[in-house]
Amino acid sequence: MALFSSLQRLLRKPSSSSQILQRMKLLAAGDPSRSFTTCEGSRPAIVHKRSLDILHDPWFNKVLNSASGPSSDCLNFLQFDWIELVVGLFDTRQGTAFSMTERDRLDLRGLLPPNHMTPQQQIERFMVDLKRFQVNARDGPSDTNALAKWRILNRLHDRNETMYYKVLVENIEEYAPIVYTPTVGLVCQNYSGLFRRPRGMYFSAADRGEMMSMVYNWPADQVDMIVVTDGSRILGLGDLGVQGIGIAIGKLDLYVAAAGINPQRVLPVMIDVGTNNEKLLRDPLYLGLQEHRLDGEDYISVIDEFMEAVFTRWPHVIVQFEDFQSKWAFKLLQRYRNNYRMFNDDVQCTSCYLHDTFGLPREYNNVKVLIEHDPTVRALWLHADLYLCNFMVTASQLHNFKSSVLRLHNILGTAGVAIAGLLGAVRAQGRPMIDFPKQKIVVAGAGSAGIGVLNAARKTMARLLGNTESAFESARSQFWVVDAMGLVTESRANIDPEALPFARKLKELERQGLHEGSNLAEVVKKVKPDVLLGLSAVGGLFSKEVLESFKESSSTRPAIFAMSNPTKNAECTPEEAFSIVGDHIVFASGSPFPDVNLGNGIGHCNQGNNMYLFPGIGLGTLLSGARVISDGMLQAAAERYLAGYMKDDEVLNGIIYPSISSIRDITKEVAAAVVREAVAEDLAEGYREMDPRELQKLTPEETVAYVKKNMWDPAYPTVVYRKE
Ligand SMILES: NC(=O)C1=CN([C@@H]2O[C@H](COP(=O)(O)OP(=O)(O)OC[C@H]3O[C@@H](n4cnc5c(N)ncnc54)[C@H](O)[C@@H]3O)[C@@H](O)[C@H]2O)C=CC1
Numbered sequence: 029m030a031l032f033s034s035l036q037r038l039l040r041k042p043s044s045s046s047q048i049l050q051r052m053k054l055l056a057a058g059d060p061s062r063s064f065t066t067c068e069g070s071r072p073a074i075v076h077k078r079s080l081d082i083l084h085d086p087w088f089n090k091v092l093n094s095a096s097g098p099s100s101d102c103l104n105f106l107q108f109d110w111i112e113l114v115v116g117l118f119d120t121r122q123g124t125a126f127s128m129t130e131r132d133r134l135d136l137r138g139l140l141p142p143n144h145m146t147p148q149q150q151i152e153r154f155m156v157d158l159k160r161f162q163v164n165a166r167d168g169p170s171d172t173n174a175l176a177k178w179r180i181l182n183r184l185h186d187r188n189e190t191m192y193y194k195v196l197v198e199n200i201e202e203y204a205p206i207v208y209t210p211t212v213g214l215v216c217q218n219y220s221g222l223f224r225r226p227r228g229m230y231f232s233a234a235d236r237g238e239m240m241s242m243v244y245n246w247p248a249d250q251v252d253m254i255v256v257t258d259g260s261r262i263l264g265l266g267d268l269g270v271q272g273i274g275i276a277i278g279k280l281d282l283y284v285a286a287a288g289i290n291p292q293r294v295l296p297v298m299i300d301v302g303t304n305n306e307k308l309l310r311d312p313l314y315l316g317l318q319e320h321r322l323d324g325e326d327y328i329s330v331i332d333e334f335m336e337a338v339f340t341r342w343p344h345v346i347v348q349f350e351d352f353q354s355k356w357a358f359k360l361l362q363r364y365r366n367n368y369r370m371f372n373d374d375v376q377c378t379s380c381y382l383h384d385t386f387g388l389p390r391e392y393n394n395v396k397v398l399i400e401h402d403p404t405v406r407a408l409w410l411h412a413d414l415y416l417c418n419f420m421v422t423a424s425q426l427h428n429f430k431s432s433v434l435r436l437h438n439i440l441g442t443a444g445v446a447i448a449g450l451l452g453a454v455r456a457q458g459r460p461m462i463d464f465p466k467q468k469i470v471v472a473g474a475g476s477a478g479i480g481v482l483n484a485a486r487k488t489m490a491r492l493l494g495n496t497e498s499a500f501e502s503a504r505s506q507f508w509v510v511d512a513m514g515l516v517t518e519s520r521a522n523i524d525p526e527a528l529p530f531a532r533k534l535k536e537l538e539r540q541g542l543h544e545g546s547n548l549a550e551v552v553k554k555v556k557p558d559v560l561l562g563l564s565a566v567g568g569l570f571s572k573e574v575l576e577s578f579k580e581s582s583s584t585r586p587a588i589f590a591m592s593n594p595t596k597n598a599e600c601t602p603e604e605a606f607s608i609v610g611d612h613i614v615f616a617s618g619s620p621f622p623d624v625n626l627g628n629g630i631g632h633c634n635q636g637n638n639m640y641l642f643p644g645i646g647l648g649t650l651l652s653g654a655r656v657i658s659d660g661m662l663q664a665a666a667e668r669y670l671a672g673y674m675k676d677d678e679v680l681n682g683i684i685y686p687s688i689s690s691i692r693d694i695t696k697e698v699a700a701a702v703v704r705e706a707v708a709e710d711l712a713e714g715y716r717e718m719d720p721r722e723l724q725k726l727t728p729e730e731t732v733a734y735v736k737k738n739m740w741d742p743a744y745p746t747v748v749y750r751k752e
């Protein structure tokens with residue numbers, strides 16, 4: 029009651045930003061559905077169940093099951109059922125964090141062994157078990173080993189979500205490769221065999237006409253984040269049909285661990301419209317529809333029905349489209365993005381720079397005024413390596429201009445997924461970023477991801493060249509695109525319209541001795557590119573021959589981006605790259621690789637993956653209550669990701685991407701940038717009691733604090749029973 033009246037008092041009058049923060053605190057503390065947040069760790073969770081029902085509910089369970097059985101040195105993939113059995117037997121060794129009074133309140137007394145463990149003791153115990161398994165595994169880090177670790181973590185996920193996410197948050201560098209790429213790829217490939225307990229929702233072609241009611245079968249009244257796939261192109265593993273649900277689960281694990289989205293409010297979704305994977309169509313154990321994929325209007329009608337159903341039940345949900353084959357990825361994005369809160373991770377997060385990246389605000393473009401007016405601006409300007417540009421400002425624009433230059437400088441000074449990596453590669457050569465438009469880039473792969481990166485890189489070059497049409501046109505000539513049929517040229521029959529802008533003109537090619545369909549090695553040999561970037565999903569595509577050709581690169585510091593996932597699809601390994609091309613290269617990959625010992629130094633293996641962006645985009649959209657996800661919001665996310673993370677000395681050392689251990693911090697900043705952009709674009713409708721006017725009053729620092737406050741941390745709430 030007291031809380032209610034203090035809220036009322038606060039809400040009635042206009043407020044300063046400190047009052048807003050105070051209000052946020054009160055609101056968070058007083059909202060029972062937020063009882064799962066650690067910031068408010070002492071708030072109770074109200075439940076309507078007791079006894080065994082509590083223990084079987086991973087959202088409220090506080091019991092830790094043993095991670096593994098005894099010595100696991102003889103484990104292999106085929107012996108998983110044996111592990112299952114052993115883990116079951118060892119359940120009696122479980123430690124519980126339910127206090128004695130809680131046990132009384134929840135009718136748990138007698139159902140649990142008497143010992144009490146703190147959450148910290150539980151996590152230590154779990155890690156000992158997990159590490160023992162790791163140490164005892166004979167074959168060192170291998171797929172089997174990774175899959176077994178996934179299995180152990182997944183069991184914990186089934187039983188005790190809080191502890192599961194605690195393990196992830198506290199050891200993200202170690203376990204992201206297990207719950208996400210690369211292991212999640214293996215999990216998807218083996219999903220039918222690994223399937224024990226359902227997670228998420230399945231909508232199939234057979235459910236047409238039923239989705240609007242089916243959606244109410246999900247137990248949570250509030251869902252913030254959905255990751256949906258149709259399983260048609262899972263990582264680089266092709267059509268995995270219903271088994272693709274694993275990637276939706278993996279991405280949502282990062283939403284919880286990196287963005288602090290409450291795990292009770294995430295929903296992985298699989299839309300099963302069949303599969304064209306002949307092996308799965310014949311597999312008696314396959315769990316999905318064993319018919320060919322729907323196509324055309326039939327396909328679209330299923331996705332339409334799904335979108336309508338989920339947005340009817342949860343009007344504020346955000347839907348991330350994941351791993352749709354490029355045939356549909358762009359079309360579905362265009363179809364829904366203006367009406368629903370949705371985005372496509374692969375097309376947009378790989379290429380958040382499509383629009384206006386590095387652009388000064390429009391009013392400054394092509395304006396000639398004097399920067400000499402202000403020494404600070406001039407210094408910044410020079411520092412940003414932009415002295416070659418011809419932008420100037422009037423005195424009256426100076427104030428805004430300073431912040432623009434600062435913003436621009438921030439963007440240029442650091443790195444972010446694809447473009448960030450490309451710019452990092454320029455900086456690693458010791459050259460100013462303004463030289464980016466001079467880079468020659470060979471891209472292998474012209475699917476949804478490849479085209480996204482190409483568009484973004486072209487736009488960035490055009491910006492740096494003055495953002496004119498002719499700059500945009502001339503930027504085109506810096507790219508050579510090679511797909512499954514070789515070099516893409518204007519003479520290609522039935523060329524994909526998305527690839528058309530990058531098709532090489534035959535006249536230019538004659539001079540270079542290239543032709544339609546030239547193979548990758550030939551293209552690299554003739555072009556001598558600065559950058560070789562792979563988004564082809566073909567493991568080993570950067571063969572010895574290709575890498576040997578790349579040795580003749582005209583760059584002082586050639587860069588290789590083997591961005592395809594999972595690990596086995598990387599276009600080359602870092603060892604191959606460093607040993608064949610040389611120690612001086614810059615290397616990045618989509619899935620993580622350990623650094624390479626070069627004898628006289630370290631060959632850094634950077635991870636260039638959209639995981640640095642999508643969690644922050646989702647969180648920022650949620651906390652702003654933006655109606656749709658605009659290009660500006662994606663751009664703000666990318667810019668913030670770029671800013672402040674890569675220092676000059678790191679980049680010169682070949683480190684062009686930040687470490688995943690900082691992902692939660694990066695995500696918080698990215699989300700705050702998205703919130704601010706949504707507010708600036710008048711798209712924000714507010715989140716809970718935080719209305720758009722209040723959001724608008726927040727300073728950048730207060731926005732970050734607001735985001736942080738709303739990030740879920742894994743900690744046990746006190747559980748209280750109430751009759752329904
Ligand atoms: N690191 C990251 O953050 C991301 C990585 N990816 C990865 O990118 C890869 C491709 O994804 P999508 O573009 O969606 O796939 P996609 O199937 O749409 O495109 C694949 C492209 O590779 C081309 N290709 C196939 N064989 C080739 C060959 N021998 N030489 C040259 N090109 C060849 C195809 O013609 C096609 O253009 C996947 O492995 C995916 O995991 C995708 C999104 C983000």
Ligand SMILES: CC(=O)C(=O)O
Pocket residue numbers: 209262263264351373374592593618637638639
């Ligand atoms: C990382 C990712 O989203 C992909 O490989 O598809």
Ligand SMILES: [Mg+2]
Pocket residue numbers: 263350351373374
């Ligand atoms: Mg993807």
